[in-house]
Structure formats: structure tokens, C-alpha cells
Amino acid sequence: MKNRFRINTAGFIFSIVAISVFLIASVGMAQTLEAYLEQAAENNPGLKAKYTEFEMAMQRIPQVSSLPDPSLSFDYFVSPVETRIGPQKARFSLTQMFPWFGTLAAQKDAATLSAEAKYQAFLDAKNQLFFQVTAAWYPLYELNEMLRLQNENYEILTTYKQLATTAFSNAKGSMVDVIRVDILIDNSATDIALLEEKLKPLRTAFNKLLNRPDSSLIEVATALDIGAMEAGIEADSLFVENPMLKSFDLKINAAEAQERAAFRHGLPKFGVGLSYVFIDERPDVNIVDNGKDAFMPMLSMTIPLYRKKYRAAVKEAQLQQMNFTLKKSNLENNLLSAFDMANYKMEQAKQRHILYGEQIGKTGQAIDLLHSAYSNSGKDFEEVLRMQQQLLRYEMSQATAVKEYYTAEAQRKYITGR
Template sequence: MVSYQKRWLCFVLVPAIMMFAAGMAEARGLYDKPPELERLIGELIENNEELQSLAEEHHALAAEISVAGALDDPRLGIGVANLPTDTFSFSQEPMTQKTLFIAQKFPWFGKLDLRTQRAVVAVERQKAVIDARRLDLVKAVTTTYYDLGFVAESLRVNAELFEMVQQMLQVAEASYASGQGLQQDVFQAQVELGKLIDEQIELEKRQYTLGARINELLNRPAYGEVQGPGELALPELVLDPEVVQRWALDYNPMLRVRQADIDRALVNIDLARKNYYPDMDFNVAYGQRDEDRTGRDLPDFVSASVVVNLPLWQGQKQDKQLLAEENRHKAATKAYESLQYALPHQVDAVLNEIDAIQENMRLFGGGLLEQTANWSQSALSAYEVGKVDFDTMIKAHMRALQFQLQAQRYRFQYTTKLTELETLAGIALKDIARPEVSATGASGPVAPGHAMPARPTPLHHLAEVN
């Protein structure tokens, strides 16, 4: 039989040493993602078609800024005025003219500036949409990557369990053949093997599905195998909820989207108020006349006019338009306030989950795994001398390996929650410097255990979509 105490030592001490080394090493920030994951994120940002589509829309909106602030094209026309219908002669009547005119429409004062502001707000909003979608996609890749790592760990534990049960089946068959064991022990071992084979099939299917999901997010033309993370070096973090909540309110891109909606609504309200005033259409015409019948040279004419629209139906048009824009502003404000109120609670919930997972990790690393290893070893020894039955012994061994898997589950859940926290706060933990610790262990003005940067770098500033 394999010594489960040795397995426990490898499982607990190796990660502990890695965490200690990570803490002693000169790290860039609070938490660095595995290099392979960083490479996948870079590939995502470069190749994801959805991000590229949003970026092209951003470029299109930027190009429309100058369009929004430009005047309509002037109109040029030619015509004939006062031509008699009996002869269609240009010299019969003195007022007959051949005309050339040019017209230009001028919106009421301030409308062009407001339209330009609306176009600028649309560009800023689209930029925030890109940042928010990028965060969501990075979260999807990261979560899938860590899920893939947990599935790989589950397959490893499944293989160990299968090998262990196979050995126990051989022992049970030998005991039954010698008349010292029970046939039900043989059947039980065979059933456990069947369950493990079924679990292996499901895990392999899950592994392929997760790999396909990453390939889909990266827009790869063909399926490429993706390896999950190996052993994770996880720093223990204690973050000040108020600080992280402030990050979220400052940098969360969806909050910027909602703010842009408010800004757009305010501009539209100003435009709706401007619509009560008429636009002006200036028209200048030149009329050329021929000689009359007596040969007298007739002078040409110059005409000018201004045409304005009259808001006679403002109760059905301008008033309703203004009311609609004011309602849109109220809706945008409510949406902004809703997210503004929700973000601190969401951050607090994630931080609470991170703290709980760290407690679970300390529980498993602080003796629970060692206890289950001792229990399984003790159950095996007791079974060999006939003090416990086969069922108790096999359950003890399976429980020991399942606890190892549960400990790994907490580690992967921890990294997933850190990613969720980054998405909410709109920052990258790797770019937040750890508080400096003096020789006496003090951390200066920073509260003990609180990692508080002067100003974190928003995630949307770390990788731009071109």
C-alpha cells in the first residue's frame, strides 16, 4: 500500500514552501497569475473577434465626432422664373429670369456643439463597453483555466483512487479465496471501481469541454490542447473592504457606461430644449434677364431670403420630446445609482468568500489532511489484523484522497474569487504593490494586514484593443 502520510507531506509542505518563497521573493504585486494564463489572456485580447468588433465600432463613433458638429451641405440650384407659357420666350416679359441660387441651413445657436458633445459621449461610452467586455472575457478565460486545472487534479486523484481500489480488490479476492474474507468485500471493491471509471469518463468529457471553451474565447481556428495550471503559489491576502469598494466605484467600467448614459441624456435634454427655437435656412439667388423686344438691356436681379420653421405643434412634438429625454435621464440615473449601491455589497460578498476560503485552506493545511492520512493508515492496519471490516477501511482511504481533492478545490476557488474581485474593482492585483514591511515587521502607515496601494492601475488601461 502507498503511504498516505507521505502523500500528505507532499501535498501540504510543498505548497507551504512555495507560498513562503513567493512571499520572500520580490513580487510585483499582490497576486501574479500563472505565466501560461497571462499568455492566454494576451492571446484573447489580440484575437477575440468580439473585442475587435467593439473596437471597430469605437473607431466608427470617433470618426463621427466631426460629422456631428458639421453643417449640412449647402444646396445649389438653377431654375427659370416668370416664363410665359404662351410663347416660352425669355424676351417677351421683363420679369422672365434664369436663376441660380445657393442655400445653407444653420441650426439654432448651440445645437452643433451639443451634437458634438453627444458624439464624444458615445465614444467614451463605447470605450467603457469595450473595457467591461474585456474584463468579462478575461474572467471567463481565467475561470475556465482554473476549472481546467481542478479537473486535471480530479483526474489525478481519480487515478490514485483507481489504483488503490484495484490493490484492495486483489487483497479482498485473496482473502476470500483463502476463506478469511467475505465475498461482499470483493463485490464492493468492484462496484467502487465501476464508479471511478464512470467518474473518469465524466471528468475527461468535462476537460475537453473546458478546453474547447478556451479555444472558442481565443477564436482559434482549430482545437488546441490547453494545459491547466500546476501547483499554485497563493499569497494570503487581507484586503480592506473600504479600499476595494473605493476601487470599484472609481474604476468599474460598467459604472462608467452608466455615467455615459446619464451624460448622453443630459445632452439630449439640452438639444430637446433647443428644438423650441427655429433653424434658419438662408437662400441667395441671382436672376439673369435677356434684352426686351425693343433691345433694351434689362438689369439682373439678386434675391435673398431666410426661412425658419415654426413650432406650432410643440404640444405634440417638442414638449413630448423633452419629456421623453427627461424620463430617459431619470432612467439612466436610477441605473447608475443601482449599480453604485450594488458594487460595495458585491465587493463585500466576494471578500467574505475569499476570507472563508482562506479559513478552509488553513483548516486543511493545519492538520485535517494529516488526520485523514493517519485515519486511513490506521484503518488499513486495523483491517490487516481483523479489527475493522473492509467497508470501513476502503472508506477511510477514499476519504483521505477526497480530502486532498477538496483542499485543491479551495485553492482553485480562491484564485477564481480573486479574478472576480478584479472584475468588480476594475483593477489588476498584480499591479498593486504590497505594503512595505520594516525590519521590525511594521508596515508603516498602512493598517496591519491591509494591502493599500496609492493608486491602482485600472484593468482597462493595461491592454488596449487596436
């Protein structure tokens, strides 16, 4: 029989070897997962789209911070306008309008801050993608562990069947024992087949996050343990690095700048220009400057009489500030709740991992004792099988605890933006 329990006759040496294997596996796991995160950051189309939104927002800055185009007009007098020095034939006019002082600067500030908010949204999308990749990678580890454990269990059950058959042949056991283990072997074979089927959708989901073909091979860790949890984070600095909270701060500042711009839009705009008039000579007189073209500077000003639209624009910007402030407050509440839940899940998984480890050791001892008793008397074979299946459940639950721990840890990192 393949015995999973080892009596601790060389406990110190075993502990050193186990710690070394864990450290090597942990380093390999970190390197592998880090490589996948880099691939996702480079290839994921959704993340690229988020960065494109930031680039689009950057293009708004020169649009809103530039002067309006100058106005060029040409007038031709079908009926010439007579003047003292001759009839006016045509006129060219060039005018440039200028908004009130500080309007363009306020618009530029608003667009720049909005673009910075888009960049923070891109960072949040990257963090969310990293969490999704991590949350898709650990179930693959769990599935591989379950397949390994189920295959080991299948081999052990096959060995038990041989023992039960031998005991029955020697009149120490019953045929019922052979049938019982046959039933468990069939169950194990079905479980293995179902786990192998489950691998395909998990692999597809993971590869699509990296924008790779569905069937691309995925490397996962072969042995993982749960280490010590990180030290607690002070409440006042819990979400300092969270990109979405930074994004709301930038949106609030952008709305303030937009309010300043909206107010200045309600102030007069000034225009300066030049007008050139073509004048023909008068043939009937001889005077100074006869037929001399006219050159005139011009000054204009808009009068914002209809104030309702300007007041509405200012009010809209103020409401935007209130809206973003409330959304930020709501997000902080949700993040704090999610952070506490992630901490609880990590602690829960850690405690379960410890419990299952202890139960695995005790169950292994019980199996050794039951197996020895069965070898001598041919009795309690049903209890041997029950304890063997209980051991399998503990080992599979321990693999699940590892997955849940690191998934919750990844969620906590996403929440804090660290």
C-alpha cells in the same frame, strides 16, 4: 501501498520545498492565464463587435456637428418676367442654413459623450470576457486535479486488492474484503471515465471564448494554493474603476447635452444666400444697364411656431437623464451585493481549503495506523477502505475550494473593474 501521508520528521525542509513549488506553480499559472486572456482579447468576436459599436458611434460625431448642405436651385421662366431693364429668363439661387448658436456644439458634445460611453461598454465587455475565461480555466484545473487524484486512488485500491488477496490466502482476511475493494475499483474506474468525458465540454467552452478550434490543447496549472486575500477596498472608492458606472455617467452627460441641443432646435434658424438672375436686353429702348443680369444677396429665417415637438424633445432628454441615473443607482446596489457575495465566497473557500488540508493530514495518519493494524491482524479492512475514500473526498474538495476561491476573486475584479 502508496502512502499519501508523510510523517513530519524533516518539517522545515519540507515546508521550504513546498513553498518553492507553490511559488513556481503560481508564477507559471499567472503567465499561462495571462497569455490566454491576451488571446481572448485579440480573437473573441463578441469583443470585436463591441469595439465596432464604439467605432460606429465615433462616426456619428461629424454627422451631427456639420452644417446642413447648401441648397442650389435653378428657375427657368417659361413666360419671361418683364422688368425695366429687360425680361428675366432664368435664375440660380444658392442658400446656406445655420442653426441657432451652440446647436452644433451641443450635438457634437452629445455624440462624443455617447461614443465615450460605448468605449466604456467595450471595456466592460473585455472585463467580462476576462472573467469568463478565468471562470472557465479554473474548472479545468479542478478537473485535472480530480483525474490525478482518482488515478492515484485507483492505483492505491489496486494495491489494497493485492493485500486483501494475500491476507485471504494466508487465512488472515476474508473474501469479502477482496470483493469490497473490487467494488471500489469499479467505482473509481467509472469516475475516471466520467471525468474524462466531462473534459470535452469544458475544453470546448474555454476554446470558444478564445475563438479557437474545439480540440486546441489547454495548459493548466498542476499545483495551486490559496494565498492571502487582498486588503479591503474603501466603500467610497469601491467602484471608481467600474466601466459600466462610468458609462452611465457619460450617458447622463450626453443626455444633458442632448437637452441643450433640443432646446436650441426650437429657436430660429437663419439662412444666407445669393441669387443670380439672367436678364435679356430690351430691343425697343436704350437705357442704362439694359439687359444687365441681377445679383442679389438673400437672408432667411425659420419661425418655429409648432412648439409641441420641441418641448417633447427636451422632455425626452430630461427623462433619459432620470432613466440613466436610476439605472446607475440600481447597478451600484447590485454591484455592492455581488461584491459582498464574492468576498464571502473567497473567505468560505479559504476556510474550507484550510479545513480540508488539516483533515487530509489527520486522515492520512489514521490510514497509516489502520494499515499497520490490518497488516498484523487482518481486521478492520473495511475501515481502511472507508478512510481511503474519505481522504479522496477531502483532496477533491480541496481542489474545488481552490477553483471557487480564484473564480470568486476573478468575479470581484470584474465587479470593481480592477
